[in-house]
Amino acid sequence: GTYDQMTQLGSGRSDAVIFFDSLEAKVHKLLYKNCEVYTAQYPTFRKCNCSSSNFSKKIILSPLSGWEEKNRLSEDVLKLFYRDFRIVISQSGAEGIHLRPHPDFGQNGSWSIQMRDYLIGHGVKASIVDCNEPIRKVACNYIGVAGFGSAALRDARAACNNAFIVGFTAVSKYYFNDPKFGYGNSEGIGWINEDGSYNPQIFERKKHVPPKRKTVPEILNKFLENHIK
Numbered sequence: 001g002t003y004d005q006m007t008q009l010g011s012g013r014s015d016a017v018i019f020f021d022s023l024e025a026k027v028h029k030l031l032y033k034n035c036e037v038y039t040a041q042y043p044t045f046r047k048c049n050c051s052s053s054n055f056s057k058k059i060i061l062s063p064l065s066g067w068e069e070k071n072r073l074s075e076d077v078l079k080l081f082y083r084d085f086r087i088v089i090s091q092s093g094a095e096g097i098h099l100r101p102h103p104d105f106g107q108n109g110s111w112s113i114q115m116r117d118y119l120i121g122h123g124v125k126a127s128i129v130d131c132n133e134p135i136r137k138v139a140c141n142y143i144g145v146a147g148f149g150s151a152a153l154r155d156a157r158a159a160c161n162n163a164f165i166v167g168f169t170a171v172s173k174y175y176f177n178d179p180k181f182g183y184g185n186s187e188g189i190g191w192i193n194e195d196g197s198y199n200p201q202i203f204e205r206k207k208h209v210p211p212k213r214k215t216v217p218e219i220l221n222k223f224l225e226n227h228i229k
Contacts, residue, residue, distance in 0.1 A: 003031050016223055018216060020154070021184030036223065041213040042158035044136040050162050058095040060088055061142040063135065063152035064112050066175050068104040073111045077171060078118050081147075084168040084192045085124060088146045091203040092164070096125035098142070102150075103131050139163055143205060148172055149179040157188045162205050169194045187211070 001011025009017060012032035018040050019025040025039040062085070067073060073081075085097060097119065101112040112128050119126040135152050136159035139145055144164035145156040149172035157165045169191050172179035180191055187210055190202025214222075 007031065015227075018219060019184075020158075021187065022211070023184035038219045038223075039213055040216045040219055042154070042210070043216060044155060044158040045210065047136045047159045048161040049137075049140045050160065055141055057143050058093075059142055060085075060092065060094045060097045061100060061129075061138065061145045061156075062097055062147035063100045063102070063131075063145065063150055063156075064105070064115065065102045065148045065150035065152065066171070067111060068102055071110055072114050077174065078115070080170040081115065081168070082119060082122055082124070083196055084146070084170065085119065087192055087196065087198060088144070088166060088203065089124065091198075091200055092144055094143055096127070098129045099126055100129050100131050100152075135159060144203065149176065149183065153189055154183070157208065158210070161208050164203050164205055165189045166202055167191045170196075 001013065003011040007028065009028075012035040014035055016036040016038065017028060017032065018038045019028065020040055020042045022039050025037050029037045067077075088094065089097075099112050099116055101110060105112060116126045116128055135145075135155040139156040139160040140163065142163055144166065145153060145160075146164075146166040147153075147168055149167040149169070153165050153167055156163065165188060167179060167183070167186075167189055169179050170193075173194060176182045180186060183189060188208040190199065192198045
C-alpha cells in the first residue's frame with residue numbers, strides 16, 4: 001500500500017490503530033483518512049516498584065540496541081557512546097553502568113563485550129547483565145536508564161515513575177534520521193543532543209506523571225460497542 005514502508009504499520013486498511021504517544025497519533029490521523037486512530041495509556045503504566053530493596057542510587061541501566069548483526073562497532077560509534085555515558089555519570093553522580101544486551105544479540109552478547117571492555121579501558125565501571133527479565137521488572141532497580149533510542153526507553157519510562165530516562169541522539173542517528181521525532185513527544189524522556197549538549201534537568205530523579213488516557217481494553221470495548229450498535 002501507499003504508506004506501508006513508511007509507517008511499518010500499514011496504509012490505513014485497519015478499522016483502528018492504537019498509539020501511546022499523542023504526536024504519533026496526530027501524524028497518522030493525517031495519513032489514515034478512513035481509520036480510527038486512538039492514543040492509549042502505555043500498557044506498563046502503574047508497574048512502578050521503587051520501594052524495592054534492590055534500588056541502587058549508583059547504577060545506570062543501558063539497554064543496548066542497534067547493530068544486532070554485528071560483533072564489533074566502529075571506533076567512531078564507541079567514542080560517541082563513551083562521551084554520552086560520561087555525561088550521564090557526571091551529571092547523575094552514578095558510579096557504574098549495567099549494559100543490557102538486546103535479546104537478538106545471541107549468546108555471545110554481540111558487541112556488548114566490546115562495549116564493556118572499551119568503557120572499562122576508559123575508566124568507566126561497566127558490567128554486562130542479562131535480559132531475562134523484561135525492562136518493566138528491572139527499571140526501578142536503577143537511578144536511571146540511558147542509551148540508544150530503542151523502545152526499551154519507553155518501556156522503562158512507563159514502568160518506573162522516578163528514574164530518569166535519557167536517549168543518546170548521536171548514536172541513534174546511525175539508525176534514525178531524527179531520533180527525537182521518532183519518539184513523538186518523548187513524554188518523560190530526555191535527550192543528549194548530537195553535539196553533546198543537554199539540559200541538566202533531564203538527569204534528575206523526579207516523579208513522572210503521564211497524561212491521563214484510556215487503557216487499551218477500554219478503547220477496544222468502546223470501539224466494539226460503537227460498531228455493534
